[in-house]
Amino acid sequence: MSLCRVILASASPRRKELLQHLIPHFDIISADVDETPLADESPERLVARLAEAKATKVATHHPDKLVIGADTIVTFGDQIFGKPENQNDSIRMLSMLSSQTHQVITAVAFRYQNKSFVEQVKTQVTFACLNEQDMRNYWQSGEPQDKAGSYAIQGIGGQFVKSIKGSHSNVVGLPLYETKVMLNKIGYLN
Numbered sequence: 001m002s003l004c005r006v007i008l009a010s011a012s013p014r015r016k017e018l019l020q021h022l023i024p025h026f027d028i029i030s031a032d033v034d035e036t037p038l039a040d041e042s043p044e045r046l047v048a049r050l051a052e053a054k055a056t057k058v059a060t061h062h063p064d065k066l067v068i069g070a071d072t073i074v075t076f077g078d079q080i081f082g083k084p085e086n087q088n089d090s091i092r093m094l095s096m097l098s099s100q101t102h103q104v105i106t107a108v109a110f111r112y113q114n115k116s117f118v119e120q121v122k123t124q125v126t127f128a129c130l131n132e133q134d135m136r137n138y139w140q141s142g143e144p145q146d147k148a149g150s151y152a153i154q155g156i157g158g159q160f161v162k163s164i165k166g167s168h169s170n171v172v173g174l175p176l177y178e179t180k181v182m183l184n185k186i187g188y189l190n
């Protein structure tokens with residue numbers, strides 16, 4: 001039996017790497033949840049609901065642990081971009097993001113002692129102008145497939161980003177500063 005007090009409810013290698021900056025030892029149990037938005041669900045409601053659903057799913061079997069779930073989405077106008085379904089979907093998203101500013105929202109949910117704590121963080125990202133060939137080549141790299149909005153700021157997709165306003169780690173999938181504040185609030189890092 002593991003002696004770790006914390007479980008990260010995520011299959012994302014990025015979240016694992018980021019959380020390692022705050023907590024030396026934790027277990028990982030991924031939580032598979034249906035990420036389809038509900039009818040008329042706002043981006044803020046969606047991202048919070050999914051982060052909480054991931055944490056709760058794992059916490060059901062581990063009530064004595066701090067379980068951390070997270071979800072990241074990209075919003076542009078009234079559109080919500082999750083992971084691309086295929087190359088056309090990726091090109092559709094990136095074409096809309098080209099030369100524009102969009103928002104990345106990550107919600108972080110803690111499930112601890114039968115209570116939920118959810119925070120969300122927003123980062124503004126401004127893209128350079130992308131042409132069709134850039135987007136096709138990018139798809140072939142394999143990077144956009146499992147990323148919200150179809151890009152990774154921490155990888156090849158970083159060259160599409162002219163500027164950001166707000167937390168960089170939030171775009172990658174776990175806002176480090178805000179997560180640390182949450183850990184402090186529940187007394188974990190004190």
Ligand SMILES: Cc1cn([C@H]2C[C@H](O)[C@@H](COP(=O)(O)OP(=O)(O)OP(=O)(O)O)O2)c(=O)[nH]c1=O
Pocket residue numbers: 009010011012014015030031035054070071072073074083104146147148149151152153154171172173
């Ligand atoms: C915009 C952007 C997203 N992403 C990633 C963060 C998330 O891992 C992913 C969005 O999908 P999520 O559903 O938030 O997470 P996930 O399926 O990867 O992992 P899990 O649900 O098991 O926790 O997109 C980047 O890595 N870089 C970026 O620049």
